[in-house]
Amino acid sequence: MDKERIGFAGVGLMGHGMAKNIVEKGWPLTVLGHRNRAPVDDLKRRGAAEAANARALAEASDIVIICVTGSAQVEEIIMGPEGLASAGRPLLVCDCSTSAPSSTVRLAKALAERDITLVDAPLSRTPKDAEAGTLDVMVGGDDAAVERLWPVLQAFGERIIRTGPTGSGHTMKLINNFLSLGYAALYAEALTLGAKAGLSPTVFDSVIRDGRMDCAFYRTFFKWVLERDREAHKFTLQNALKDMTYLAGFANDMGLANPLGAAVRNSFATAVGTGHGEDYVPMLSDIVAELNGVDLTGE
Incomplete structure (x- = not known):
């Protein structure tokens, strides 16, 4: 069975190691371009493609993982003028950022109307653990969506804990x-x-x-x-x-x-x-x- 196409937004201190593990463990990976070229270029050398904006990332992906600073950035990546939602196609979106639960719940309801499923899967431990693929992951979301996402989480997570519905992870x-x-x-x-x-x-x-x-x-x-x-x-x-x-x-x-x-x-x-x-x-x-x-x- 072919692996799903993974998009990744936010290849910073934590995200670079996570994305590295995803691409090296066999998933087709596209990363969102960023002004900090070093992690993007490193991932491209490892086999990843690059998308110019979040809409293009959505068009190239079945599952998109977001690992950015917080809710404001997550909302912009998803709902902005060139955001993931603007691609108008079904997606599974996994927010690994530390976001405000109230924002996550609101966003999940709005996205469900667009055939986009949101799972929250924030992280614990350090960038070293992200590189090693040994992060702790707290996962909130619909059972079917979490089951579909689980193999991808295992690429960078060692301890993965179900917390309940969407928003409970955050x-x-x-x-x-x-x-x-x-x-x-x-x-x-x-x-x-x-x-x-x-x-x-x-x-x-x-x-x-x-x-x-x-x-x-x-x-x-x-x-x-x-x-x-x-x-x-x-x-x-x-x-x-x-x-x-x-x-x-x-x-x-x-x-x-x-x-x-x-x-x-x-x-x-x-x-x-x-x-x-x-x-x-x-x-x-x-x-x-x-x-x-x-x-x-x-x-």
């Missing part, structure tokens, strides 16, 4: 990011407090590592704190603030008081507001420390 992703970004805010503040009291990051780590408060995210975060490894967790503070803003809106829609979510959001808003939006999440530790007159790089 809901779970926001909750997942609330936990991880909450840890980041706690680590940054705890490190600064310790340093103020004369406890170095090395001493801090020697107590936490291998103890009950250790976890995979902690170790990724501390590869920056201790080793200054910029590659450890390549997720920007600007994107973290975006996700926490989505969470605030979602909590408001649910009628939920979320004071901890607001506090975590404010940590990232402070980092972005002081000009650090393009820095990565573990670097929040240095920003909080500097605001408090502390240097975490010395012992």
